[in-house]
Amino acid sequence: xxxxxxxRCIVKLGGAAITCKHELEKINEENLETVSSQxxxxxxxxxxxxKVIGMDWSKRDGVLDISSSLADFDDQRQFTVDFSxxxxxxxxxxxxxxxxxxxxxHKGGLSQPLVKAGFVATRISVTTxxxxxxxxxxxxxxxxxxxxxxxxxxxTSERNVASADLSGVTKAIDSGFIPVLHGDAVFDDRLGCTIxxxxxxxxxxxxxxxxxxxxxxxxxxxxxxxxxxxPNAVLLREIAVDEDGKWSVVKPTPQSMxxxxxxxxxxxxxxxxMVTKISEAxxxxxxxxxxxxVNAATIHxxxxxxGELRHNIPDDWLGTVIRFSR
Amino acid sequence: xxxxxxxRCIVKLGGAAITCKHELEKINEENLETVSSQxxxxxxxxxxxxKVIGMDWSKRDGVLDISSSLADFDDQRQFTVDFSxxxxxxxxxxxxxxxxxxxxxHKGGLSQPLVKAGFVATRISVTTxxxxxxxxxxxxxxxxxxxxxxxxxxxTSERNVASADLSGVTKAIDSGFIPVLHGDAVFDDRLGCTIxxxxxxxxxxxxxxxxxxxxxxxxxxxxxxxxxxxPNAVLLREIAVDEDGKWSVVKPTPQSMxxxxxxxxxxxxxxxxMVTKISEAxxxxxxxxxxxxVNAATIHxxxxxxGELRHNIPDDWLGTVIRFSR
Numbered sequence: 001x002x003x004x005x006x007x008r009c010i011v012k013l014g015g016a017a018i019t020c021k022h023e024l025e026k027i028n029e030e031n032l033e034t035v036s037s038q039x040x041x042x043x044x045x046x047x048x049x050x051k052v053i054g055m056d057w058s059k060r061d062g063v064l065d066i067s068s069s070l071a072d073f074d075d076q077r078q079f080t081v082d083f084s085x086x087x088x089x090x091x092x093x094x095x096x097x098x099x100x101x102x103x104x105x106h107k108g109g110l111s112q113p114l115v116k117a118g119f120v121a122t123r124i125s126v127t128t129x130x131x132x133x134x135x136x137x138x139x140x141x142x143x144x145x146x147x148x149x150x151x152x153x154x155x156t157s158e159r160n161v162a163s164a165d166l167s168g169v170t171k172a173i174d175s176g177f178i179p180v181l182h183g184d185a186v187f188d189d190r191l192g193c194t195i196x197x198x199x200x201x202x203x204x205x206x207x208x209x210x211x212x213x214x215x216x217x218x219x220x221x222x223x224x225x226x227x228x229x230x231p232n233a234v235l236l237r238e239i240a241v242d243e244d245g246k247w248s249v250v251k252p253t254p255q256s257m258x259x260x261x262x263x264x265x266x267x268x269x270x271x272x273x274m275v276t277k278i279s280e281a282x283x284x285x286x287x288x289x290x291x292x293x294v295n296a297a298t299i300h301x302x303x304x305x306x307g308e309l310r311h312n313i314p315d316d317w318l319g320t321v322i323r324f325s326r
Numbered sequence: 327x328x329x330x331x332x333x334r335c336i337v338k339l340g341g342a343a344i345t346c347k348h349e350l351e352k353i354n355e356e357n358l359e360t361v362s363s364q365x366x367x368x369x370x371x372x373x374x375x376x377k378v379i380g381m382d383w384s385k386r387d388g389v390l391d392i393s394s395s396l397a398d399f400d401d402q403r404q405f406t407v408d409f410s411x412x413x414x415x416x417x418x419x420x421x422x423x424x425x426x427x428x429x430x431x432h433k434g435g436l437s438q439p440l441v442k443a444g445f446v447a448t449r450i451s452v453t454t455x456x457x458x459x460x461x462x463x464x465x466x467x468x469x470x471x472x473x474x475x476x477x478x479x480x481x482t483s484e485r486n487v488a489s490a491d492l493s494g495v496t497k498a499i500d501s502g503f504i505p506v507l508h509g510d511a512v513f514d515d516r517l518g519c520t521i522x523x524x525x526x527x528x529x530x531x532x533x534x535x536x537x538x539x540x541x542x543x544x545x546x547x548x549x550x551x552x553x554x555x556x557p558n559a560v561l562l563r564e565i566a567v568d569e570d571g572k573w574s575v576v577k578p579t580p581q582s583m584x585x586x587x588x589x590x591x592x593x594x595x596x597x598x599x600m601v602t603k604i605s606e607a608x609x610x611x612x613x614x615x616x617x618x619x620v621n622a623a624t625i626h627x628x629x630x631x632x633g634e635l636r637h638n639i640p641d642d643w644l645g646t647v648i649r650f651s652r
Contacts, residue, residue: 025385053439057425057447058454059351099383110501113379120469120503121383124461127472128384131457135450143446146453151477153494165491168479175436175513177446187501 004174007085007211011039011305012202013133015093015183016219017296025095025125032136034297035217040140042305043083043178052141083142085173087205088133088180091198095129096122100185100195108191119193122185123150130182137180145177149184149196156188156196161204169205181205199280206284214284215304216277217296222320223278225249235318239278240325241285247278247322278322285322294319330500333411333537337365337631338528339459341419341509342545343622351421351451358462360623361543366466368631369409369504378467409468411499413531414459414506417524421455422448426511426521434517445519448511449476456508463506471503475510475522482514482522487530495531507531525606532610540610541630542603543622548646549604551575561644565604566651567611573604573648604648611648620645 013035020026040052057064092100100106103118110116130146137144147168154164172179183198206214224233238251248254281291292304300318303309313321339361346352366378383390418426426432429444436442456472463470473494480490498505509524532540550559564577574580607617618630626644629635639647 024390053443055443055446056450057428057444058451064350102383116469116502117379117381117467118383120381120464120471123471124382124457124464125384127457131450131453138446138450141443143442145446145449145476146474147477148472148474150471151473151494153478153491165479168477171513175518176442187497192501 003170003209005085007087007173007209008213009042009084009305009307010087010089010202010205010209010211010214012198012214012216013088013090014216014218014296015091015095015097015198017093017217018090018133019093019095019129021094021219023094024098025128027129027132031297032133035301036136036140036142038297038302038305039086039088039137040083040142041302042307043086043142054141055138055143056135058135082176083178086178087169087173087209087211088137088144088178089198089201089205090129090133090180090182092126092129092183096126096183096185099125105185105193106195108188108193110192115193119185122195123148126182126184130180133182134180137178143177144180145172147172147179147181149181149201150186152181154184154196154201155186156191156194158190159188159194159196159200161196161200162189164204166205166208170209199277203280203283206287206289210287211289213290213292213307213310214281215301216281216291216293217301218293219296221295221300221318222293236320238313239282239285239320239322241282241322242325243286245282245286247282247285250325281322285324288324291322292319293322329496329535331411333413333499333535334539335368335410335631335633336413336415336528336531336535336537336540338524338540338542339414339416340542340544340622341417341421341423341524343419343543344416344459345419345421345455347420347545349420350424351454353455353458357623358459361627362462362466362468364623364628364631365412365414365463366409366468367628368633369412369468380467381464381469382461384461408502409504412504413495413499413535413537414463414470414504415524415527415531416455416459416506416508418452418455418509422452422509422511425451431511431519432521434514434519436518441519445511448521449474452508452510456506459508460506463504469503470506471498473498473505473507475507475527476512478507480510480522480527481512482520484516485514485520485522485526487522487526488515490530492531492534496535525603529606529609532613532615536613537615539616539618539633539636540607541627542607542617542619543627544619545622547621547626547644548619562646564639565608565611565646565648567608567648568651569612571608571612573608573611576651607648611650614650617648618645619648 018032020028099121103114105118105122134144134146152168155162169179186196188194220228223236226233236249239247240250241247285291294301294304344358346354425447429440431444431448460470460472478494481488495505512522514520546554549562552559562575565573566576567573611617620627620630
């Protein structure tokens with residue numbers, strides 16, 4: 001893509017990390033606020049000023065409070081609005097899933113009334129979440145711009161990205177904004193329609209925008225050898241991906257583990273789609289881009305977002321690194 | 327454009343008609359509900375079934391109520407989801423204007439912190455309104471799809487439309503959806519950024535999509551010869567546009583009017599931008615497309631939306647018709 005400069009980081013805000021999984025259309029406000037604050041800190045590295053302008057000037061709970069933002073705007077130079085180049089992609093969590101599964105949008109068939117209605121209902125739900133995330137980032141002073149993949153012309157062919165004009169995304173980045181994309185209902189040229197997941201969007205963006213690193217913020221500490229609810233679950237701290245895209249656990253060393261990793265990770269998939277996530281992450285790592293999977297809103301996620309792990313992973317860092325190894 | 331069929335109607339939902347002008351970010355719920363219902367009736371012409379599926383399956387005021395929509399979905403054939411081909415464009419009303427004028431987004435200058443923040447704040451406000459309108463239409467069973475001009479790649483050059491990829495709009499229409507666009511903050515290749523108004527969007531769409539007719543829903547009965555608050559104001563019922571784009575009042579006949587129309591309409595402009603609206607409408611009429619300017623949520627707007635005025639304007643119809651006359 002014709003970017004003026006390279007992108008520093010693409011971040012996935014996992015649906016489970018920013019919404020309440022078990023309550024329909026409920027945002028995890030506390031997590032979202034912490035995540036937004038950490039993103040500001042990470043994007044704001046090296047800036048001498050910490051003064052930011054809140055950019056959500058809309059009413060919240062019926063009240064307009066932008067006094068702190070605009071009160072003393074006479075000297076604009078004191079404000080920081082230049083952030084390093086990030087792209088944010090979020091999942092759906094408890095938004096959209098209900099509407100999509102109720103109607104079968106992911107299976108296609110737009111000529112059926114229920115699927116057509118579900119397409120509309122799913123887009124309403126995920127764009128509602130997108131707007132709330134854009135607002136949360138804007139309140140932190142991040143110049144965030146919602147860009148729905150459907151509206152931006154993303155479409156699929158049997159669920160693989162078929163077209164995605166990234167010029168809007170690069171134009172936004174080059175103009176100093178932070179694009180915020182999301183998993184969305186889109187047209188599919190074979191199925192009629194389907195669901196394009198945030199993870200697939202991330203991979204496509206990483207391939208074409210070549211960021212320095214990619215961070216997946218989730219609701220667990222990283223990738224485990226079995227469901228993290230299992231008391232014997234072991235956090236996989238480092239996974240290496242070879243040129244063929246095959247991945248293997250480097251740390252902890254295989255000898256130190258008492259189970260066959262591949263089988264138990266596959267079992268994990270039924271509960272959290274972790275194999276899909278590792279597969280997508282492995283495809284990104286294969287490009288030479290480090291991927292960090294880490295618990296959102298923790299000291300560990302802040303380190304990952306700030307890019308502190310790129311040369312050295314501290315022993316006390318909790319998370320999973322997925323890296324290319326020749 | 328490569329449309330499978332012609333478009334029946336492009337409708338402008340005027341900001342003043344669907345929001346409360348004097349209260350920041352407040353929707354005129356009653357009007358919006360009536361407008362949505364009239365749109366459904368107009369789009370649903372000729373259908374034998376009146377049963378529609380509500381397509382907003384999101385929580386409202388914290389409550390999810392889709393039981394009526396999905397309860398008896400076993401026999402999908404009884405539902406109507408095929409509507410005639412409309413495009414909806416809405417203004418901003420009390421959304422966006424505050425944010426735009428506070429920051430000067432329309433004048434450009436994205437390198438200034440205040441303008442950059444205002445760009446983000448304006449987009450948050452107008453997309454909030456867009457989402458609410460999409461939801462109101464979806465509740466009426468209209469398969470509406472929000473398409474933000476910014477995200478769809480619209481940009482301007484000194485405030486004139488410079489690029490607007492309409493393929494997303496035509497693809498949505500051809501797939502049986504109703505695109506819902508809106509006045510938006512966009513990039514301008516000379517100014518950096520500006521505000522693209524709903525009226526300019528309508529004209530651009532009309533030029534390229536060639537609908538059968540265009541309806542502007544406003545908060546007054548049509549175009550008057552002076553501010554409608556003036557007790558002597560006369561409703562201009564028919565305006566003719568010639569090949570040069572010049573317009574003249576046909577009805578009431580000029581002799582029956584006791585004032586110079588052009589001067590008083592110009593005076594009107596300071597209060598409501600009516601001259602801009604007539605100019606845009608005249609450019610549409612020049613293409614041979616009838617334009618109706620009418621009070622929203624009235625029996626007159628329903629007639630206009632249903633296309634009943636195309637061959638004969640009843641004497642008791644209140645509104646303004648703008649037509650091409652050779």
